Amino acid sequence: MKQIENIQEEVDRIFNSLPPERRYLILFLHRVQQKLGYIPEEALLRSAEYFSASPAEVYGVVTFYSGFRLRPSCQHEIVICQGTACHVRGAQAIKEELSRILEITPGEANSGKNIALRTVNCLGCCALAPVVVVDGEYQARVNLKDLKKIVEKFSKKSR
Amino acid sequence: MNQKKLSTFQQLRRSLLSGREPLKTQRLVSVSAASCGRASGALAVASALMEEIKKYKLEDSVKVILTGCHGFCQFEPNVVIFPERIFYPNLSQDKIPLLVEKTLLQGQIVSELAFSDGQEGKIYPTIDELPFYRKQVRWLLDSHLTLEPDSLESYLEQEGFEALERVFSGMAPEEIIKIIMSSGLRGRGGAGFPTGLKWQMARGAKSDRKYIICNGDEGDPGAYMDRGLLESNPFSVIEGMIIGGYAVGAEKGFIYIREEYPLAIERVENALEKARVSGLLGENIMGSRFSFELELVRGAGAFVSGEETALIASIEGRRAFPRQRPPFPVVSGLWGKPTVINNVETWANVPLIIRKGALWFSRIGTAKSKGTKIFSLVGQVRYTGLVEVPLGLTLKEVIEEVGGGPEPGKKIKAVQTGGPSGGCIPASLFSLPLDYETLQDAGSIMGSGGMIVIDDDTCILDFILYFLRFARDESCGQCSPCRVGTRQMVRILEKIARGEGRLSDLELLEKIGWTMKEGSLCGLGRTAANPVLSALRHFQNELESHILRKECPAKVCRELICYEIDKERCTACGLCLQSCPVGAISQEAGGYPFINQALCTRCGVCYSSCPPEFSAIAKVNRRQVDPSLGKEGE
Numbered sequence: 001m002k003q004i005e006n007i008q009e010e011v012d013r014i015f016n017s018l019p020p021e022r023r024y025l026i027l028f029l030h031r032v033q034q035k036l037g038y039i040p041e042e043a044l045l046r047s048a049e050y051f052s053a054s055p056a057e058v059y060g061v062v063t064f065y066s067g068f069r070l071r072p073s074c075q076h077e078i079v080i081c082q083g084t085a086c087h088v089r090g091a092q093a094i095k096e097e098l099s100r101i102l103e104i105t106p107g108e109a110n111s112g113k114n115i116a117l118r119t120v121n122c123l124g125c126c127a128l129a130p131v132v133v134v135d136g137e138y139q140a141r142v143n144l145k146d147l148k149k150i151v152e153k154f155s156k157k158s159r
Numbered sequence: 160m161n162q163k164k165l166s167t168f169q170q171l172r173r174s175l176l177s178g179r180e181p182l183k184t185q186r187l188v189s190v191s192a193a194s195c196g197r198a199s200g201a202l203a204v205a206s207a208l209m210e211e212i213k214k215y216k217l218e219d220s221v222k223v224i225l226t227g228c229h230g231f232c233q234f235e236p237n238v239v240i241f242p243e244r245i246f247y248p249n250l251s252q253d254k255i256p257l258l259v260e261k262t263l264l265q266g267q268i269v270s271e272l273a274f275s276d277g278q279e280g281k282i283y284p285t286i287d288e289l290p291f292y293r294k295q296v297r298w299l300l301d302s303h304l305t306l307e308p309d310s311l312e313s314y315l316e317q318e319g320f321e322a323l324e325r326v327f328s329g330m331a332p333e334e335i336i337k338i339i340m341s342s343g344l345r346g347r348g349g350a351g352f353p354t355g356l357k358w359q360m361a362r363g364a365k366s367d368r369k370y371i372i373c374n375g376d377e378g379d380p381g382a383y384m385d386r387g388l389l390e391s392n393p394f395s396v397i398e399g400m401i402i403g404g405y406a407v408g409a410e411k412g413f414i415y416i417r418e419e420y421p422l423a424i425e426r427v428e429n430a431l432e433k434a435r436v437s438g439l440l441g442e443n444i445m446g447s448r449f450s451f452e453l454e455l456v457r458g459a460g461a462f463v464s465g466e467e468t469a470l471i472a473s474i475e476g477r478r479a480f481p482r483q484r485p486p487f488p489v490v491s492g493l494w495g496k497p498t499v500i501n502n503v504e505t506w507a508n509v510p511l512i513i514r515k516g517a518l519w520f521s522r523i524g525t526a527k528s529k530g531t532k533i534f535s536l537v538g539q540v541r542y543t544g545l546v547e548v549p550l551g552l553t554l555k556e557v558i559e560e561v562g563g564g565p566e567p568g569k570k571i572k573a574v575q576t577g578g579p580s581g582g583c584i585p586a587s588l589f590s591l592p593l594d595y596e597t598l599q600d601a602g603s604i605m606g607s608g609g610m611i612v613i614d615d616d617t618c619i620l621d622f623i624l625y626f627l628r629f630a631r632d633e634s635c636g637q638c639s640p641c642r643v644g645t646r647q648m649v650r651i652l653e654k655i656a657r658g659e660g661r662l663s664d665l666e667l668l669e670k671i672g673w674t675m676k677e678g679s680l681c682g683l684g685r686t687a688a689n690p691v692l693s694a695l696r697h698f699q700n701e702l703e704s705h706i707l708r709k710e711c712p713a714k715v716c717r718e719l720i721c722y723e724i725d726k727e728r729c730t731a732c733g734l735c736l737q738s739c740p741v742g743a744i745s746q747e748a749g750g751y752p753f754i755n756q757a758l759c760t761r762c763g764v765c766y767s768s769c770p771p772e773f774s775a776i777a778k779v780n781r782r783q784v785d786p787s788l789g790k791e792g793e
Binding site for chain 1: 194195197198199232233235377378379380381382383386418419420456457458459460461462473474475476477478479535537538539543544575578609611613616617622625626629633635738740762763764767768
């Protein structure tokens with residue numbers, strides 16, 4: 001995890017790249033998350049001041065969009081596509097099996113293995129369904145019985 | 160003045176294209192490298208290709224290009240070789256030496272690499288012969304075979320910005336609007352509002368400032384037409400928007416793209432930068448008196464952002480809450496100013512119409528639906544991918560001829576169009592033509608172009624439950640018909656899926672559905688019940704089977720099925736035993752596996768671990784094994 005000075009520095013740098021207009025709030029949040037991996041409370045509070053909104057309003061925005069995280073992410077991330085094509089080709093069973101292997105439900109992280117699990121509505125790679133993305137790498141036509149191997153392969157790799 | 164404007168385009172072409180070999184005379188190997196292609200290893204195939212070409216010293220005579228989506232996403236990575244348009248699907252690095260030696264060096268078609276339909280073993284060497292492509296009319300998509308998405312040069316070479324040049328050589332905004340109107344182009348985002356009319360309303364609105372927006376928040380799960388267009392031909396959307404801005408009198412536009420599409424974002428960002436540097440965006444575009452700037456806005460993961468008023472709120476930096484309409488955005492949109500919002504595909508059609516004319520565009524289609532439409536044909540159908548067909552083609556033609564019909568041994572049950580706002584059209588109605596009004600009358604909608612085919616292995620109940628869970632999770636929660644309605648529908652459907660439903664539940668679902676339709680604030684809520692209402696209309700029997708017989712005909716609903724070992728097929732290999740995550744499988748005398756139904760969670764891992772040549776695990780209706788199931792419901 002990054003140190004607090006580091007957060008302040010980064011946030012300042014991002015403020016410098018954006019005018020204090022409300023419409024840049026979401027872009028600001030994107031950039032913070034891109035740099036730090038999540039949106040720390042500090043950044044949230046300061047952005048409220050910078051964009052002349054109440055902290056509650058900023059919190060409302062952050063929690064409304066599923067793309068923003070309020071907690072640090074893990075070294076590894078597995079994303080399960082829940083699109084319609086993936087669903088009819090077994091994404092539900094894949095979600096359950098991955099939850100079982102990692103002992104977490106989507107939205108949580110297994111800190112021992114340093115893997116976070118989450119679902120996404122649709123990645124638009126429907127012809128390759130079902131799709132699972134591990135650390136940004138797309139796995140096409142995933143089969144239930146391959147999941148263990150996929151998890152093992154990636155949890156050994158460091159990013 | 161006209162002379163001067165004309166020359167700025169000519170100057171741009173001369174400075175960027177001089178020294179480039181004309182496309183038509185080149186031996187071109189086009190590698191499909193949009194998201195689907197990359198996910199299947201297109202980049203590795205491309206570098207292997209280039210290495211092999213170097214080995215034979217063919218660099219000067221063969222050009223390898225990385226393009227966007229070729230459309231046949233199921234067979235990625237694939238290449239098309241020009242000028243013959245030879246199509247090689249499912250390539251991998253080990254096939255490259257053969258391809259280079261035989262085709263590029265000796266000019267032969269390699270039948271082992273060509274597409275074969277599997278069943279009859281017929282070989283289709285060129286892309287135009289493939290059944291998947293034959294019925295398509297690829298006005299927008301065909302250019303994806305030869306366009307390099309990151310290259311302005313490549314776009315200019317292929318009629319790029321010729322429409323804009325024509326506009327600046329003396330067309331009045333009113334004239335453009337008239338052309339778009341008489342072309343019959345309707346919004347490709349789903350609602351089908353006439354594009355020209357929308358532009359005219361915005362043009363007529365009195366305001367010091369106006370905006371235009373490209374809606375690339377393609378949220379419907381199972382649909383990726385916009386991703387395909389943005390990743391493959393970002394400049395066409397930009398050109399369409401400059402023309403649109405000029406027509407309605409807007410000097411600022413926004414392209415909103417959902418964050419789940421990183422490659423589309425990257426390519427649009429790149430295209431915008433190149434357009435700015437070349438004077439195609441900014442002050443006095445190409446020496447004209449028209450100034451126009453475009454900005455990319457990245458979504459953050461909310462389905463409802465695709466609703467136009469919600470999208471506006473999101474660009475303004477707020478939660479994507481829809482608001483009451485009217486006033487419509489053309490009257491009061493972004494920051495209260497008149498705003499035109501069109502979908503990606505709508506914008507991409509604009510340069511085409513300006514270049515070719517309204518008459519040309521409207522010559523295909525039906526009386527009220529003109530031109531072509533891109534669909535993502537996916538699900539349980541033999542061939543899947545992005546397809547572009549003339550409006551008016553029947554569902555049967557799209558699903559059976561383009562899509563190749565059912566997967567071997569299966570039977571297609573229905574097609575779902577319009578995503579969570581649409582409905583299921585049963586196979587018995589596949590003779591219906593693709594037309595905005597026809598699909599609506601059949602209880603679905605055209606939608607943005609998702610076309611998910613389902614066969615007998617998909618349970619209608621499970622399928623609509625999927626959509627309702629989606630709508631429940633994505634409901635913004637402002638109005639109760641949607642917030643509460645989706646929740647209650649999910650509860651009732653889950654109850655039926657457990658075998659605890661009653662016939663009166665179906666009536667209740669219908670009542671809730673109509674309440675949501677009438678009472679919700681925005682399009683998401685008003686259409687969220689459509690999957691359920693269309694299933695009640697077309698698949699009542701299948702729903703009733705869950706209630707009356709406690710049977711799931713597709714054997715999907717977990718509480719109503721169980722797995723059994725077919726001893727006649729089983730070879731006692733032990734794979735299922737090892738794979739069972741809950742230890743419900745043990746060995747009987749003779750080494751055969753035995754499933755303890757009390758422990759089994761019906762997760763299906765054993766079913767998928769049983770080698771297909773044995774297929775010794777069967778799904779059966781639980782009622783056959785456990786007659787006590789759900790007695791009270793009858």
